[in-house]
Amino acid sequence: MNRAASGVHVQFPRGPVEETGWAMGWGPKKIREACCLIAGLIVLALPAGAQLQVGDYLHMNLNGNVGATYAGGVDQGLSDHALGFSGNGVLTGNYYNSNFVNFNVDPFYNREQNDSIFGSLTNTTGVTSNVNLFNGSHFPGSISYNRLFNATGQFGVPGSDIGLAQHTNTQGFAIGWSALIPDWPTLTASYAIGDGSNDVLGEPGNDTESGRTLTLLSAYRVNGFQMSGQFMHRNMNATDGEFLLPGEVPFTTNSSSNDYSATVQHSLPLTGSFGASYNHINYGYDYHDSSSTSDSGASNTVNGSAAFHPTDKLGVAFIANYNDNLLGSIPQSVLNSGTPVDLNNAGSFRSVLVGTDVYYQLLRNLGVHFDVNHQQQWFLGESYEATQFGGSANFTFDHSLLKGLSFSFGLVDTAQQESNTGLGFVGNVNYDRKFFGWDVSGNFSYAQNVQTVMLVYTTSSYSYLASIRRRVGERKYFMAGYGGSHSGITADSGTTSSAERLWSTFIYRGNSLNAFYNKSTGLAIFTPTGLVPIPTTLPSSVFSPDSVTSYNNSGYGFSLGVNPVRRLTISASYVKSKGSTIDPALSAFTSTELMNAIMQYRLRKIFVNAGYTRLRQSVGTPSSSPFSITSYYIGFSRWFNFF
Numbered sequence: 001m002n003r004a005a006s007g008v009h010v011q012f013p014r015g016p017v018e019e020t021g022w023a024m025g026w027g028p029k030k031i032r033e034a035c036c037l038i039a040g041l042i043v044l045a046l047p048a049g050a051q052l053q054v055g056d057y058l059h060m061n062l063n064g065n066v067g068a069t070y071a072g073g074v075d076q077g078l079s080d081h082a083l084g085f086s087g088n089g090v091l092t093g094n095y096y097n098s099n100f101v102n103f104n105v106d107p108f109y110n111r112e113q114n115d116s117i118f119g120s121l122t123n124t125t126g127v128t129s130n131v132n133l134f135n136g137s138h139f140p141g142s143i144s145y146n147r148l149f150n151a152t153g154q155f156g157v158p159g160s161d162i163g164l165a166q167h168t169n170t171q172g173f174a175i176g177w178s179a180l181i182p183d184w185p186t187l188t189a190s191y192a193i194g195d196g197s198n199d200v201l202g203e204p205g206n207d208t209e210s211g212r213t214l215t216l217l218s219a220y221r222v223n224g225f226q227m228s229g230q231f232m233h234r235n236m237n238a239t240d241g242e243f244l245l246p247g248e249v250p251f252t253t254n255s256s257s258n259d260y261s262a263t264v265q266h267s268l269p270l271t272g273s274f275g276a277s278y279n280h281i282n283y284g285y286d287y288h289d290s291s292s293t294s295d296s297g298a299s300n301t302v303n304g305s306a307a308f309h310p311t312d313k314l315g316v317a318f319i320a321n322y323n324d325n326l327l328g329s330i331p332q333s334v335l336n337s338g339t340p341v342d343l344n345n346a347g348s349f350r351s352v353l354v355g356t357d358v359y360y361q362l363l364r365n366l367g368v369h370f371d372v373n374h375q376q377q378w379f380l381g382e383s384y385e386a387t388q389f390g391g392s393a394n395f396t397f398d399h400s401l402l403k404g405l406s407f408s409f410g411l412v413d414t415a416q417q418e419s420n421t422g423l424g425f426v427g428n429v430n431y432d433r434k435f436f437g438w439d440v441s442g443n444f445s446y447a448q449n450v451q452t453v454m455l456v457y458t459t460s461s462y463s464y465l466a467s468i469r470r471r472v473g474e475r476k477y478f479m480a481g482y483g484g485s486h487s488g489i490t491a492d493s494g495t496t497s498s499a500e501r502l503w504s505t506f507i508y509r510g511n512s513l514n515a516f517y518n519k520s521t522g523l524a525i526f527t528p529t530g531l532v533p534i535p536t537t538l539p540s541s542v543f544s545p546d547s548v549t550s551y552n553n554s555g556y557g558f559s560l561g562v563n564p565v566r567r568l569t570i571s572a573s574y575v576k577s578k579g580s581t582i583d584p585a586l587s588a589f590t591s592t593e594l595m596n597a598i599m600q601y602r603l604r605k606i607f608v609n610a611g612y613t614r615l616r617q618s619v620g621t622p623s624s625s626p627f628s629i630t631s632y633y634i635g636f637s638r639w640f641n642f643f
Contacts, residue, residue, distance in 0.1 A: 057096045060643065064089030065607070067637025069110065071123070074630040086110035086123065086635065089642070099136040105129040118152040118165050118594065121201075121613050121631055125149045138180050147171040155200055156531060161518065161555060162575045162592055164617055170196035185220035202627025203619055209238040225266050232259040255285035272308035277301075299325035313361040321353040350378045355388075365396040369410070392426065404433035442466040461487035480504040497522030511562045521552040524581075531581075553579030555592075572597040591626065592617040610634040 053059050065088055072081030088108035095101040110123040126148040133141040148170045154163035176190035195210035212235045219228040239252045263277040284296035300323070307317040355373030362368050373388045392410025407429040425446070432441040446462040467481035484500035503516040524531035525548055555577030562570050577592045593616040601608040611633050618626040 058093065059095075060091065060093035062089055062091045062642040063640065064642070065637040065639050067607075067609075067635050069123075069609075069633050069635030071631065071633040071635075073632070074628075076628060084110055084123075086637065099134070101131065101133055102135070103129070103131040118154075118596070118613065118615065121165065121615060121629065122150045122152045122167070124151045126151075138182075139178065140180070141177040142175070144174045145172070153198060155198070161516070161557060162577050162594060164590060164592060164619065165201045165594075165615055166198045167201060168196060168198050170194070185218050188215075188217045190215045200619065201615070201629065202617065207238070207240050209236070211236045225264055227262070227264045229262045230260070233257070234259075252288045253285055255283070257281060257283040268306065268308065270308040270310045272306065274304075274306045276304045278303075297325060299323065315359040317357040319353070319355050319357070321351070323349075323351045325349055352376045367394045368392070369394070404431055406430045437470055439469040440467075461485070475507075475509045477507040478505070479507075509563075512560070514559045515557070517554075517556040519552075519554040522550070524549060524551050549581040551579060551581045553577065567602040568600070570597070570599045588619060589622050589624070590617070590619050593626075605639045607637045607639070608634075609637060 065086075067086050068083065069086050070081070070083050072079065086109060089106065091103075091105040091107075093103055105127065106129065107127040109125050126146070128144075128146040130144040131142065133143075148168070151168045151170070153166040153168040155166050156163045172192065172194035174190060174192040176188065178186065178188040180186050190213075192213045192215075193211075195208070197206055197208045199206045214231075214233045216231040217228070218230075219226075221227070233256070235254075235256045237252070237254050258281065260280045261278065263275065265273065265275045268274050279301045280298070282296070282298035284294070286294045302320075302322045304320045305317065307315065309315050353373060353375045355371060357369070357371040359367065359369045369390075369392045371388075371390045373390075375386050375388075377384045390410055392408055394406070394408035396406040407427070409425070409427040427447075428443070428445045430443050434440070442465065444462070444464045463483070463485035465481065465483035467479065469477065469479045472478050480503065482500075482502045484498065486498040497520075499518070499520040499522075501516065501518040504514070506513045531549075531551055555575065557573065557575035559573035560571065564570065573594075573596050575592075575594045578590070580589045595612070595614040597612045599608075599610040612630075613632070614628075614630045616626045616628045618624045
């Protein structure tokens with residue numbers, strides 16, 4: 001592992017010498033610099049502040065922190081350390097007045113990532129900036145730019161509090177402009193460019209992604225009609241280094257999409273409203289590894305709805321939907337992740353849905369609901385029809401014995417052209433009550449066989465959540481909870497997805513102790529930023545076989561935050577996660593263990609900061625040697641106004 005991959009900005013010792021100040025690379029020049037810096041910080045502790053005005057119209061203010069930090073680290077058994085400078089600033093200003101031109105620039109150098117789950121593994125340098133033009137006028141605009149060097153990110157795992165630590169560099173640029181002329185259709189245009197690179201610490205390979213997005217948006221209101229239209233063009237390029245499969249050819253994807261949409265709304269009599277929308281998307285991609293594939297497609301979707309509330313107790317709604325291609329059901333998050341989508345395996349797909357929905361508040365604590373939906377689908381040359389009849393009731397208890405309990409249940413009957421498929425059931429129970437000082441709440445939801453989509457449907461799913469809370473003394477609180485969700489997908493027999501989490505918290509006079517345990521399983525696709533769960537409304541056959549895997553993950557952790565004396569805060573955490581991905585082409589085991597501690601003491605405008613981070617993570621087989629890195633720092637910083 002080279003130093004660029006670890007991102008720890010320190011220098012190696014000059015030779016195998018004794019553990020003294022001189023042995024640590026501190027020559028006379030370094031000591032003089034350190035003494036001058038400490039003296040400078042003491043001087044800076046004196047009150048300081050100023051305003052800067054350039055000419056008659058330019059006003060600026062700059063404030064921030066400047067400091068020095070001693071940092072060290074141990075990377076795979078090799079140690080290094082150095083004294084360096086750090087700082088961040090906030091430059092704000094305007095020209096003429098804030099509505100004409102205003103701007104902000106926020107640079108930072110060697111900033112410890114105290115707000116990152118991976119603590120001080122890297123000292124990040126970068127800048128964020130934004131300029132607003134002609135605010136309050138009919139033609140406002142904005143320009144923004146950001147760049148980030150040597151940051152730490154995560155290669156995500158669904159349902160996990162911690163993934164694999166990644167070294168990340170990103171940058172982005174965006175420009176936008178609007179025309180907001182009274183009594184004319186509005187127009188807003190924006191163009192954004194972004195790119196980034198990631199590499200998992202300790203692993204070969206590098207993932208890169210870049211994107212370009214053009215957006216046009218217009219809205220207009222006339223004679224009670226609210227209308228809007230939008231166009232979005234997006235290009236995405238991604239390269240996956242295949243760090244889980246060393247020696248394999250990295251794959252690249254180049255994708256583009258055009259998305260057109262329009263909506264219209266208008267009020268109706270009987271406290272009603274009407275709405276309609278149209279969406280068209282065309283999409284294409286090229287996928288390259290040891291071979292090359294390409295595909296393209298388009299889809300159209302039309303939706304319409306009308307709702308009425310003739311009385312406070314009665315509500316009636318009508319819906320209609322048409323979709324001419326399965327592509328329209330694929331979420332943008334999947335299309336734009338660089339994941340290849342095999343539309344040829346999906347085949348042609350059209351769907352028509354019409355339905356009505358009625359709700360009536362029968363009694364003060366009893367409401368009833370009825371609906372009828374008819375759906376027809378055409379898939380691979382076959383036609384399918386189904387009609388659903390549903391009803392549900394929602395009842396709330398207000399008696400002293402069962403106060404706080406409410407539940408709803410419903411039955412759904414589905415009839416297809418071949419036969420009646422039987423009843424489905426949906427149920428929901430909620431409870432919220434206080435017993436002997438304990439706040440108790442819970443929820444349980446269950447659904448079985450209630451969807452009519454022929455390609456894939458959820459046979460059953462349920463979720464649950466329970467929590468308790470109690471004040472156990474003066475400024476002392478205890479909280480705990482347990483929750484989870486489970487579902488099954490018929491398109492892939494025998495596969496399920498689930499997630500569970502157990503947590504607890506104890507708070508005493510502003511000090512806190514937390515603990516958690518979680519576990520998750522399911523199907524996911526590989527993207528440059530990690531594993532993304534496959535939507536349950538899609539069959540996995542539409543994805544490239546190499547991109548789909550089953551995963552399981554479990555983890556636990558603890559955290560502590562204390563304020564032992566005024567102005568001193570200390571926090572520490574420990575997290576451990578273990579998981580695996582399994583499919584015919586790929587089997588990999590991952591393990592992450594992270595310890596992180598942060599201390600800050602404030603004296604007037606001077607801050608004393610210290611941190612410690614230790615990371616061990618491995619990818620491969622259960623016996624793979626872990627990558628290990630430790631970093632620590634202590635330093636001073638001072639906040640003040642430059643001008």
